[in-house]
Amino acid sequence: xxxxxxxxxxxxxxxxxxxxxxxxxxxxxxxxxxxxxxxxxxxxxxxxxxxxxxxxxxxxxxxxxxxxxxxxxxxxxxxxxxxxxxxxxxxxxxxxxxxxxxxxxxxxxxxxxxxxxxxxxxxxxxxxxxxxxxxxxxxxxxxxxxxxxxxxxxxxxxxxxxxxxxxxxxxxxxxxxxxxxxxxxxxxxxxxxxxxxxxxxxxxxxxxxxxxxxxxxxxxxxxxxxxxxxxxxxxxxxxxxxxxxxxxxxxxxxxxxxxxxxxxxxxxxxxxxxxxxxxxxxxxxxxxxxxxxxxxxxxxxxxxxxxxxxxxxxxxxxxxxxxxxxxxxxxxxxxxxxxxxxxxxxxxxxxxxxxxxxxxxxxxxxxxxxxxxxxxxxxxxxxxxxxxxxxxxxxxxxxxxxxxxxxxxxxxxxxxxxxxxxxxxxxxxxxxxxxxxxxxxxxxxxxxxxx
Numbered sequence: 001x002x003x004x005x006x007x008x009x010x011x012x013x014x015x016x017x018x019x020x021x022x023x024x025x026x027x028x029x030x031x032x033x034x035x036x037x038x039x040x041x042x043x044x045x046x047x048x049x050x051x052x053x054x055x056x057x058x059x060x061x062x063x064x065x066x067x068x069x070x071x072x073x074x075x076x077x078x079x080x081x082x083x084x085x086x087x088x089x090x091x092x093x094x095x096x097x098x099x100x101x102x103x104x105x106x107x108x109x110x111x112x113x114x115x116x117x118x119x120x121x122x123x124x125x126x127x128x129x130x131x132x133x134x135x136x137x138x139x140x141x142x143x144x145x146x147x148x149x150x151x152x153x154x155x156x157x158x159x160x161x162x163x164x165x166x167x168x169x170x171x172x173x174x175x176x177x178x179x180x181x182x183x184x185x186x187x188x189x190x191x192x193x194x195x196x197x198x199x200x201x202x203x204x205x206x207x208x209x210x211x212x213x214x215x216x217x218x219x220x221x222x223x224x225x226x227x228x229x230x231x232x233x234x235x236x237x238x239x240x241x242x243x244x245x246x247x248x249x250x251x252x253x254x255x256x257x258x259x260x261x262x263x264x265x266x267x268x269x270x271x272x273x274x275x276x277x278x279x280x281x282x283x284x285x286x287x288x289x290x291x292x293x294x295x296x297x298x299x300x301x302x303x304x305x306x307x308x309x310x311x312x313x314x315x316x317x318x319x320x321x322x323x324x325x326x327x328x329x330x331x332x333x334x335x336x337x338x339x340x341x342x343x344x345x346x347x348x349x350x351x352x353x354x355x356x357x358x359x360x361x362x363x364x365x366x367x368x369x370x371x372x373x374x375x376x377x378x379x380x381x382x383x384x385x386x387x388x389x390x391x392x393x394x395x396x397x398x399x400x401x402x403x404x405x406x407x408x409x410x411x412x413x414x415x416x417x418x419x420x421x422x423x424x425x426x427x428x429x430x431x432x433x434x435x436x437x438x439x440x441x442x443x444x445x446x447x448x449x450x451x
Contacts, residue, residue, distance in 0.1 A: 025049060025073070026066040029105055029144070033058065039077050041215065047073060055264045056226060057219070059185065064141040089140035092118060093133040101133055107145045108135070122147030148184040155180050169193075171200035175209055182216060187223060191216045218259065225255045225262045232269050241277045241335035248273065281331055281341075282349030289346050290355050290411075290450075292326040293319065294401055301396035308365075308388040311396075315404045323410075351412060351451040357401035358420075358447040361438045362387050366403070369441030371429030382440050405450035414449035421445075 025033045025047070034052050041048035047060050047070075062070055063086050089107045096102055104127065106120030115129040121144065142151055155177075160166060164173055178193035194216060198209035228251050235244035251266065258266060296319060300311055321339070328342035337345075359366055365384050388396065405411045421427035421444055425436035429443040439445070 025069050027064050028066055037073055042077060050261060055268065056261045057222060086139045087142050087145060089138055089145060090118065091136045091138045092116065092127060094127055094131045095133060105140065105144050119145050122150055143184060148186050151184050152181060152186055152189065171197045171203035171206070175205055178212065187216050187220045191220065222259055222262050225258050226265065228254070229265050229269050233272065236273055236276050239280055239334055241273070244273055245335060277335060280334065281337070281345040284331060285327055285342065285345040286349040286351050288330050289323055289327050293323045293404065296322055296326070297400050297404065298393070298397045301400060302393050308384055311400055312403065315400060316407065319404060320408060320410060354414065354449045354451050356447055356449055357398050357405055358445050359399050359402050360395050360445050362391065362399045363444065363446045364440040364442045367442060367446060369429065370443050371435065371441035381435070402448040405448050411450040418447040418449055419444040420447060
């Protein structure tokens with residue numbers, strides 16, 4: 001029994017996965033859309049597809065769909081398409097700078113020995129002759145050539161030529177204009193004319209116009225919502241996380257119950273925000289936290305009459321919080337960050353570059369001298385406090401940085417200790433018949449590699 005059930009389960013799983021991803025629709029331009037054609041939203045003018053890759057609804061003229069897929073889907077949907085008049089255009093194959101070729105689709109409006117100018121989506125693109133591989137004539141969707149506003153202008157001019165008075169439109173003419181505007185993506189204009197058409201109860205298709213009003217309102221809502229989401233993604237790419245957060249909060253209020261494709265895109269935008277903000281803040285924390293600690297240490301060791309005991313106690317009790325407070329203040333350039341968040345970004349960040357701090361001639365304070373005091377040397381040995389008061393601010397800062405890096409537990413310490421011979425005694429620990437006055441018999445300077 002199990003041997004039969006397992007293949008059936010696998011088959012059902014494959015069927016459910018295939019249904020989730022839907023159909024594959026090919027356009028005349030060669031573009032392939034993977035998604036779910038929606039019968040309830042499609043009509044004789046447009047095919048509406050839920051695009052899986054983009055997570056949005058796409059309205060596509062039937063004339064833009066490949067012949068095979070158009071016939072197949074129209075037969076499945078039991079609809080006939082009067083269509084948007086196709087236009088003669090061109091497909092220009094050009095070479096790329098890095099190698100390979102790409103096709104530019106539009107209508108050539110100018111030719112010369114220097115090259116061609118092709119109108120594509122309402123914009124003129126100049127192509128040099130040396131980059132042209134081939135030019136082919138092709139039937140195109142007008143939207144590949146002109147902008148929607150230009151297409152609508154041409155449509156109205158055609159109506160006027162046919163004797164339609166644009167100042168006194170009938171319900172049927174309002175409906176006709178609305179259908180065309182919807183087809184080319186001018187949804188606000190379409191909505192206005194659908195409402196005019198639906199208001200005339202004597203119009204036989206008033207109920208269809210009323211239905212179109214509801215559909216276009218949803219499309220406008222989706223269009224507005226997707227525009228807001230594009231603005232959010234743009235701010236995320238620009239690292240404007242504070243503004244992106246504000247826009248996301250405004251989006252929730254403006255679109256409390258968005259359609260499924262919009263909700264999917266909103267979810268992806270939130271995930272992108274969290275990921276990119278976290279990556280950026282962790283990277284900044286990795287770079288800035290050690291620099292902030294160094295700056296605080298340099299200021300502390302310059303205070304008058306400060307002792308070694310004072311600075312080590314300060315470094316143990318206060319410096320960590322001061323470092324994270326400074327880090328949070330630095331991160332506030334991009335978004336509101338609390339002290340705890342600053343600490344979290346530092347702890348979770350990947351720290352790759354090493355920093356180095358040296359105990360210098362004060363190494364004897366943290367590591368006992370290797371050489372005993374020679375007999376007959378009456379000179380008093382160096383003490384911690386004497387070394388501290390005789391050292392320069394730079395030597396003090398380096399010593400305290402090394403001490404803080406080792407003792408705070410906030411940094412990764414290299415397993416390989418770095419020691420450099422004392423420059424005065426060349427690593428012997430003595431100078432003549434007395435201890436080296438610099439290293440006090442330690443023989444080397446201990447350096448700490450931390451990150």
